[in-house]
Amino acid sequence: MTPSVIFVREWEQQMSSSGCCGRLQGDLLGTGKNRVFVERRRIMEAMGPLYQTIKTRFGPKVDVTVIDPRNLVSLIPRLIGDFFRYRVSPSQAFATLSGVSTQTVIVNGRIYARGAWPNPNVLVADLMRLSRRSA
């Protein structure tokens, strides 16, 4: 079975209540000292090399998804699907749901890393082990 990797991190945009009337995103993110979402931007940029490493190394052999945690209508169903697909126990599923943060890596329905992006080489090695096990 293809391993599933979900990178949970926020996009550099506001995502509520102002769809019609004014929101912080795109051209309206400010410049210089007014630049908004500095921390989010840092997390996004730090994830880039990790993402590129996984995609380059595994291509379609690993299902990689990046989801904004505010996108609950997509995140929750996706996690539930992975819980069933990868036979995650109820306690582990609860731990995953409880542990999702603004910077999380979830592998096969279980939290692999949170609060900081893992070392790409370590993640690659672990994914290779998972791939061999499921093969």
Add this chain to the structure above:
Amino acid sequence: MNAIVLVVIGLGAFAVGYLVYSRFISERIYKLDPDFQTPSHAMEDGVDFVPTNKFVLWGHHFTSVAGAAPIIGPAIAVIWGWLPAFLWVVFGTIFFAGVHDAGAIWASVRNKARSVGALTADVVGPRARSLFMIVIFLLLLMVNAVFGVAIAKLFISFPSSVVPSWSAIVVALIIGYLIYRRGVGLLWPSIIGVAVLYFTIYIGDSVPMQLPDQMFGLAANAQWIILLFVYAAIASLLPVWMLLQPRDYINGLQLFVGLGVFYLAVIVLAPDVVAPAINDAVPDGTPPIVPLLFVTIACGAISGFHGLVASGTTSKQLDKETDVRFVGYFGALGEGALALVAIIATTAGFATLGEWQDIYNKFGGGSLTAFVNGGANIVSEGLGFPREFSVTLFTVMAILFAGTTMDTGVRLQRYIIQEWGTIYSLPILNNNAVATLLAVGACLALAFGAGGPTGAGGLIIWPLFGTTNQLLAGLTLLVITVMLVKFARPVWYTIVPLTFLLAMTILALLFQLWEFYTQAKWLLLCLDVVILVAAIFVALEAVSAFMRERKQAMLTGPGAAE
């Protein structure tokens, strides 16, 4: 007429629109190509450009576009009867909004995911960037003023909403601290935060809060408006992680809970629509339905701001070009469904026609009150919730959406003022406090200038906001039309909405110009003139750009751009 009939017809029409019209637009006009390498692949970097499954992307896109405006517009517009509002929402969503939102994504994807603002400058010319920022600033000015007035009216009409609404700020601050400073998982603080919010809504009726009728010569309504802008000024200066970011989690959950609860209640209760299909007894002073209907309901039929969302983030995540249909068009339908909620709440949530007419006794007068009362009646009778709880629930939902917009709006206005300070070498404008004071001052001047000494009449600004939003949509449709000309594709499907929008916008502006002149509302008259000049400029540039590109396409041959 039973409200279920409206739901079935409305959602059914949306389904047909998606299955038939969006397929036609996607295959024959935009000719979405599954093999086209989208920017998410061509520039894939895991930072900004990330190919994303269309279902995930739709969730992201829809959560980003939903807001309070699809509630206010229809809630005002039903004064002309439910049928015109319903028809404009349904047909506008299918033939205008869907085409616009999907087209904005397509146009951006075909241009390396550049924003509508940048593309407008390419298509219309170098002046377009300045025009774009002026239009945005005016939009923000008006929406902040209107939302300030709207929230104040809700606080006065429903004192039970005061404690929960302000408590939500405390809840958001705590969530922000836990999530962004303590690294706590997102789900439980969000759920507990929303639960606490619902608890304060539950007890809100026991602790109603009202300001004194008069204080320092200000009526209660005026006091609330000023307090709200003081809040907006402070909130706009706070680091975003503290308040704005955590509100995304509260508001997102509220949106889906609110939608789900309301539609369930409608299905269970099946209320009758008591408002007339066409109101032939509109109150004195109500403007003519044409053109005002089409600018009173902007979001929910077509909204220019969606183009910004489409081209800001969505186009950078689009996996296949063919996903434009699901993400963009279907996303627009979601907004239409939200507008339907407002129409049903404000026309079927009352026991008698007389009760409805008591609320709709003045243009713009009863809209939000009608939404809250009507929605609460349906939910409490349909699902058995205590009525006062339902009233406070709907009020707080509307207030939280509008309040977040005020925070963002003032912040954005400050940025634009500071950008002008840099462009025109006025360093004082770069000072945060000065720029914020100017932004808030402009909004207060508009709120009281339009609404009178108490500010209560401020909803009169709403159609002007609608015209400006439609103008933004017109700019986006212009970009899409020019691209279609370059690709030698049929342009009727964007030119007709573009022409209609510009015609209605200009007519509405001219009508209101006369109204403001006869009523000596000089501030609104000046604003109207500025927007009218911008609208005429867009119309002239549209013709010029279209003729230019058509001539170019004839010289280079059909489909050369592909």
